[in-house]
Amino acid sequence: MPESIGAESIGAETIGAETIGAETIGAETIGAETIAVLGAGIMGAGIARVFGRAGHEVRVFDVDAATATRAADSAGASAHDSVERAVDGATIVLEAAPERLELKRELIAQVEAANATAIIASNTSSIAPDALAAGMRDPSRLVIAHFFNPADAVPLVEVVPGPATPQATVDRMVALLTAAGKTVVPLAQQVEGFIANRLQAALYREAMHLVELGVASPEQVDATVTAGLGPRWALAGPFEIMDLGGLDVWTSVTDGVFPSLGDASAAPGMLRERVERGELGAKTGAGFLPRDADAATTFARRLSALIAARAAID
Numbered sequence: 001m002p003e004s005i006g007a008e009s010i011g012a013e014t015i016g017a018e019t020i021g022a023e024t025i026g027a028e029t030i031g032a033e034t035i036a037v038l039g040a041g042i043m044g045a046g047i048a049r050v051f052g053r054a055g056h057e058v059r060v061f062d063v064d065a066a067t068a069t070r071a072a073d074s075a076g077a078s079a080h081d082s083v084e085r086a087v088d089g090a091t092i093v094l095e096a097a098p099e100r101l102e103l104k105r106e107l108i109a110q111v112e113a114a115n116a117t118a119i120i121a122s123n124t125s126s127i128a129p130d131a132l133a134a135g136m137r138d139p140s141r142l143v144i145a146h147f148f149n150p151a152d153a154v155p156l157v158e159v160v161p162g163p164a165t166p167q168a169t170v171d172r173m174v175a176l177l178t179a180a181g182k183t184v185v186p187l188a189q190q191v192e193g194f195i196a197n198r199l200q201a202a203l204y205r206e207a208m209h210l211v212e213l214g215v216a217s218p219e220q221v222d223a224t225v226t227a228g229l230g231p232r233w234a235l236a237g238p239f240e241i242m243d244l245g246g247l248d249v250w251t252s253v254t255d256g257v258f259p260s261l262g263d264a265s266a267a268p269g270m271l272r273e274r275v276e277r278g279e280l281g282a283k284t285g286a287g288f289l290p291r292d293a294d295a296a297t298t299f300a301r302r303l304s305a306l307i308a309a310r311a312a313i314d
């Protein structure tokens, strides 16, 4: 299977979009889809904008009507007052409801009852596709399309098949997302946390281990990432960094460092204790670091500027 890396392989409208590790179907083969986005919170609103900008007909449903209207207005989409009306005639349904298995299962059952053919793509961050598909009439309709917040700024989408998902469905989601300007990484199979959250979890485990050992403060660990590792990672992933540094060097580093790495198999004390005190981070104003009330908004704005700068240097 040819690997297509780079926008030149997928047509002029998709500058910057990439598909890593899968055949890319040309953007010109993507007709306008009718896409229903269910759940229009932080993620659903951004996802609706991604598809709206790509020229698809987008419909939005949220149990909170004002949330649906706000998201629809920002995406050039229509707001609907029931799941049934939103998914009627849709070719793709994008589920972005809260991360609760039973809630998602009930919502998917409503979709199946109202629409017999659309692909049902879930934006779940952590629920395994086989758990979501367990109660479905036709589990082959389910696929994971995992966006990153803010969904209309961060290029990456992980596409994860369930045990019954046909390759054609994965290919169709990859083509749709690539044509919408996203960088798509299709996984060969489901794994807890997919790729991105596993990598984050490995780093965060060691970050908290270092603080618990008394080696460094949270501020110092964060500075090590933002001033050192992070800028490099915007341009080169771990395998490219290892190649650039020399695999002999990285054999010595991994031999020397792996034995002393933290190996916690559950949330470390410094995380769990804060949650028990109600210190949930930016949303409560207290976490590891002091936070302004508008920290999330400021971060989203700065991240969008950084991603634009990153795209401009290629």
Ligand SMILES: NC(=O)c1ccc[n+]([C@@H]2O[C@H](COP(=O)([O-])OP(=O)(O)OC[C@H]3O[C@@H](n4cnc5c(N)ncnc54)[C@H](O)[C@@H]3O)[C@@H](O)[C@H]2O)c1
Residues within 6 Å of the ligand: 038, 039, 040, 041, 042, 043, 044, 061, 062, 063, 064, 067, 096, 097, 098, 099, 100, 103, 107, 123, 124, 125, 126, 146, 147, 148, 149
């Ligand atoms: N926030 C993130 O950084 C992030 C990143 C990637 C994936 N996700 C995943 O995306 C999904 C949504 O997360 P979010 O952060 O947007 O949550 P959110 O709470 O901001 O939004 C969820 C929305 O769903 C609505 N809702 C609740 N019940 C519903 C129902 N039965 N039908 C339709 N809408 C319903 C809520 O009113 C709310 O507007 C979750 O599965 C989450 O794990 C979140």
